[in-house]
Amino acid sequence: MGLSSAQGLILLVTASMFAVSLAKTIVVGGSEKWHFGFNYTDWALRNSPFFINDTLVFKYDPPNSTTFPHNVYLLPNLMSFLTCDLRRAKLVADVGQGGGPKGFEFVLRKWQPHYFACTVRDGFHCNEGQMKFFVVPLPHCHGCHGAEIKMGLSSAQGLILLVTASMFAVSLAKTIVVGGSEKWHFGFNYTDWALRNSPFFINDTLVFKYNPPNSTTFPHNVYLLPNRLSFLTCDLRRAKLVADVGQGGGPKGFEFVLRKWQPHYFACTVRDGYHCNEGQMKFFVVPLPRCHGCHG
Ligand SMILES: *[C@@H]1O[C@H](CO)[C@@H](O)[C@H](O)[C@H]1NC(C)=O
Ligand SMILES: *[C@@H]1O[C@H](CO)[C@@H](O)[C@H](O)[C@H]1NC(C)=O
Ligand SMILES: *[C@@H]1O[C@H](CO)[C@@H](O)[C@H](O)[C@H]1NC(C)=O
Ligand SMILES: *[C@@H]1O[C@H](CO)[C@@H](O)[C@H](O)[C@H]1NC(C)=O
Numbered sequence: 532m533g534l535s536s537a538q539g540l541i542l543l544v545t546a547s548m549f550a551v552s553l554a555k556t557i558v559v560g561g562s563e564k565w566h567f568g569f570n571y572t573d574w575a576l577r578n579s580p581f582f583i584n585d586t587l588v589f590k591y592d593p594p595n596s597t598t599f600p601h602n603v604y605l606l607p608n609l610m611s612f613l614t615c616d617l618r619r620a621k622l623v624a625d626v627g628q629g630g631g632p633k634g635f636e637f638v639l640r641k642w643q644p645h646y647f648a649c650t651v652r653d654g655f656h657c658n659e660g661q662m663k664f665f666v667v668p669l670p671h672c673h674g675c676h677g678a679e680i681k682m683g684l685s686s687a688q689g690l691i692l693l694v695t696a697s698m699f700a701v702s703l704a705k706t707i708v709v710g711g712s713e714k715w716h717f718g719f720n721y722t723d724w725a726l727r728n729s730p731f732f733i734n735d736t737l738v739f740k741y742n743p744p745n746s747t748t749f750p751h752n753v754y755l756l757p758n759r760l761s762f763l764t765c766d767l768r769r770a771k772l773v774a775d776v777g778q779g780g781g782p783k784g785f786e787f788v789l790r791k792w793q794p795h796y797f798a799c800t801v802r803d804g805y806h807c808n809e810g811q812m813k814f815f816v817v818p819l820p821r822c823h824g825c826h827g
């Protein structure tokens with residue numbers, strides 16, 4: 532799942548990890564139900580996180596001369612979601628199925644993004660009516676670190692979060708060189724790199740490789756920025772040192788183990804944010820817990 536800009540899109544994975552908690556039933560839109568002109572992206576943001584086996588209820592009256600028709604489809608991916616491209620949309624509930632006291636129930640069975648949209652009027656309800664949102668239901672996690680993940684993901688900068696979570700039954704922690712063969716340097720799109728290399732899992736190791744500076748090699752370093760806003764704006768005021776200019780050298784580079792289930796906002800702070808802003812030397816990852824016995 533690439534999460535991009537362009538549309539004020541927000542994903543929230545505010546995930547408190549509950550030891551054991553029951554699956555919930557959530558009415559989409561709450562008392563607003565499912566209608567034209569309500570901001571469901573915002574609703575999904577405020578009502579996150581969702582967990583696997585939670586039930587979403589879509590409520591909308593069947594159409595008549597005064598009530599507009601609505602339906603529910605799943606769009607195949609982020610791009611079709613962003614653009615309300617309905618070509619490969621799959622029916623979830625048709626115009627008649629959201630009525631009555633119960634509405635239409637959809638159980639979130641899989642640990643993957645679900646892109647919901649109303650397809651009525653060829654995308655008009657989706658595009659103009661804001662009748663779209665997505666959720667990434669999380670597994671209930673027992674014994675994970677980081678009792679809270681709070682993560683608003685917004686637009687503005689071609690920011691990308693990847694939560695495309697293939698669930699591996701059991702698989703070992705990996706070691707991943709940041710940037711791959713490009714290593715850690717000015718002018719490489721690390722957001723894009725993070726997108727393509729996601730998901731990352733807790734206990735995976737990121738390796739930062741950069742030569743110590745000399746007369747021909749620019750210095751680099753690695754810091755963690757405190758939150759999304761500082762990441763978006765390359766605000767370095769509360770940045771915390773991870774590795775200084777001398778630590779990325781040698782065959783091993785600098786190793787950073789992703790221990791916590793929370794967003795990690797990495798950046799190079801050299802030249803007061805110039806490497807971060809102009810050099811694209813920033814990215815973030817949200818390592819996921821490995822999930823045993825999840826669907827998907
Ligand atoms: C919907 O809500 C989201 C999150 O609060 C916001 O970013 C977006 O701009 C809103 N969209 C509209 C059309 O108001
Ligand atoms: C249309 O349906 C709505 C909701 O079911 C109902 O309140 C309304 O009276 C109906 N209007 C007509 C003209 O049947
Ligand atoms: C970096 O890559 C991301 C994801 O592919 C893209 O959205 C963004 O526009 C790119 N940034 C630049 C400056 O090219
Ligand atoms: C990560 O590794 C530590 C120590 O090696 C272990 O105690 C912990 O359970 C692991 N965490 C996860 C979520 O796999």
Ligand SMILES: *[C@@H]1O[C@H](CO)[C@@H](O)[C@H](O)[C@H]1NC(C)=O
Binds near residue numbers: 742743744745746748
């Ligand atoms: C600077 O460092 C790079 C990489 O470590 C090395 O290839 C290069 O020869 C060095 N240049 C000078 C002038 O020392």
Ligand SMILES: *[C@@H]1O[C@H](CO)[C@@H](O)[C@H](O)[C@H]1NC(C)=O
Binds near residue numbers: 583584670671824
């Ligand atoms: C979801 O519910 C099904 C059937 O009720 C159960 O087999 C499965 O383990 C549950 N999945 C999770 C991740 O809780």
